[in-house]
Amino acid sequence: xxxxxxxxxxxxxxxxxxxxxxxxxxxxxxxxxxxxxxxxxxxxxxxxxxxxxxxxxxxxxxxxxxxxxxxxxxxxxxxxxxxxxxxxxxxxxxxxxxxxxxxxxxxxxxxxxxxxxxxxxxxxxxxxxxxxxxxxxxxxxxxxxxxxxxxxxxxxxxxxxxxxxxxxxxxxxxxxxxxxxxxxxxxxxxxxxxxxxxxxxxxxxxxxxxxxxxxxxxxxxxxxxxxxxxxxxxxxxxxxxxxxxxxxxxxxxxxxxxxxxxxxxxxxxxxxxxxxxxxxxxxxxxxxxxxxxxxxxxxxxxxxxxxxxxxxxxxxxxxxxxxxxxxxxxxxxxxxxxxxxxxxxxxxxxxxxxxxxxxxxxxxxxxxxxxxxxxxxxxxxxxxxxxxxxxxxxxxx
Numbered sequence: 001x002x003x004x005x006x007x008x009x010x011x012x013x014x015x016x017x018x019x020x021x022x023x024x025x026x027x028x029x030x031x032x033x034x035x036x037x038x039x040x041x042x043x044x045x046x047x048x049x050x051x052x053x054x055x056x057x058x059x060x061x062x063x064x065x066x067x068x069x070x071x072x073x074x075x076x077x078x079x080x081x082x083x084x085x086x087x088x089x090x091x092x093x094x095x096x097x098x099x100x101x102x103x104x105x106x107x108x109x110x111x112x113x114x115x116x117x118x119x120x121x122x123x124x125x126x127x128x129x130x131x132x133x134x135x136x137x138x139x140x141x142x143x144x145x146x147x148x149x150x151x152x153x154x155x156x157x158x159x160x161x162x163x164x165x166x167x168x169x170x171x172x173x174x175x176x177x178x179x180x181x182x183x184x185x186x187x188x189x190x191x192x193x194x195x196x197x198x199x200x201x202x203x204x205x206x207x208x209x210x211x212x213x214x215x216x217x218x219x220x221x222x223x224x225x226x227x228x229x230x231x232x233x234x235x236x237x238x239x240x241x242x243x244x245x246x247x248x249x250x251x252x253x254x255x256x257x258x259x260x261x262x263x264x265x266x267x268x269x270x271x272x273x274x275x276x277x278x279x280x281x282x283x284x285x286x287x288x289x290x291x292x293x294x295x296x297x298x299x300x301x302x303x304x305x306x307x308x309x310x311x312x313x314x315x316x317x318x319x320x321x322x323x324x325x326x327x328x329x330x331x332x333x334x335x336x337x338x339x340x341x342x343x344x345x346x347x348x349x350x351x352x353x354x355x356x357x358x359x360x361x362x363x364x365x366x367x368x369x370x371x372x373x374x375x376x377x378x379x380x381x382x383x384x385x386x387x388x389x390x391x392x393x394x395x396x397x
Contacts, residue, residue: 040273082261086213108160163191168304177205195217211225214226217324221272
């Protein structure tokens with residue numbers, strides 16, 4: 001059965017922002033569709049009318065739907081999902097629960113995200129754990145051969161960013177998962193940029209832990225994210241902090257931590273955002289992740305090809321397979337200035353600097369790049385207009 005293609009007319013009609021901006025900053029925060037906006041605003045209005053606690057109680061089934069939706073999205077059980085305010089905090093809650101000791105090895109990627117690497121450094125200083133970076137292969141992605149050669153009994157964790165923030169690279173997550181599983185090593189995947197952009201199944205990838213955000217390719221409100229932890233691992237990880245939601249105070253000197261992934265949550269949460277995240281996931285599932293990925297890939301490939309035809313532009317993407325993030329520079333132009341000039345035309349892009357992916361950027365001699373990231377609601381006409389604007393900037397004095 002052939003899956004239907006994205007109905008671009010309906011997708012843009014569902015996206016109010018398409019009427020006001022050309023949005024190529026989906027790797028930062030995508031434009032919310034109307035159903036997500038309406039349910040989020042509606043919940044806030046209900047809170048204003050009857051009270052926050054009362055709104056949560058009245059809408060309990062809607063609030064709970066997010067766990068089921070995320071489980072369907074990534075191929076796991078609802079008990080393996082925690083809803084957390086952002087991807088970094090979700091990642092942190094799992095990472096800081098791992099009991100590292102002196103000499104434990106943490107294997108990570110050249111393109112690892114800055115916040116994750118800072119956490120590695122902090123834990124290494126506290127515990128004596130060792131950070132080791134897996135070399136890239138000839139395509140600029142994690143070398144599977146190099147990873148295999150690094151495996152020994154001291155490797156405690158393999159932690160990889162699936163798609164880095166600064167280029168179109170897609171790291172070979174499933175191949176890494178197979179190695180981790182065979183060696184019985186914990187595997188933590190930062191899927192912040194990949195969830196919602198392409199099909200993700202934790203069983204096929206083989207990761208033990210996965211973190212993701214709502215605001216990027218899932219098109220949910222900001223301040224939403226989630227954490228997946230494999231059921232058999234949950235009770236082995238004690239979160240770095242607990243409250244009356246994550247644990248029960250059972251006697252004066254005793255508490256009992258929850259047995260499901262919600263042990264990584266905290267009691268107070270943004271219920272409107274949580275409901276919005278659930279609707280955003282259902283909205284993505286209704287389009288179909290295969291269809292979304294097909295269109296995103298096509299748009300990104302078209303954008304790369306068009307930018308590549310501009311003499312002064314240099315594409316900065318690496319990897320054998322590339323995603324919806326297109327990174328580039330213009331000879332003699334500061335990426336911040338390029339982004340500013342585009343914004344004058346109501347074109348949204350962003351700049352990715354060295355501090356976000358320092359190892360990769362320094363290895364490639366880059367200080368910053370312009371990041372243009374497309375989604376399925378973007379159009380070929382927008383790509384044409386964008387490239388015309390980039391051409392004018394490139395040739396300007």
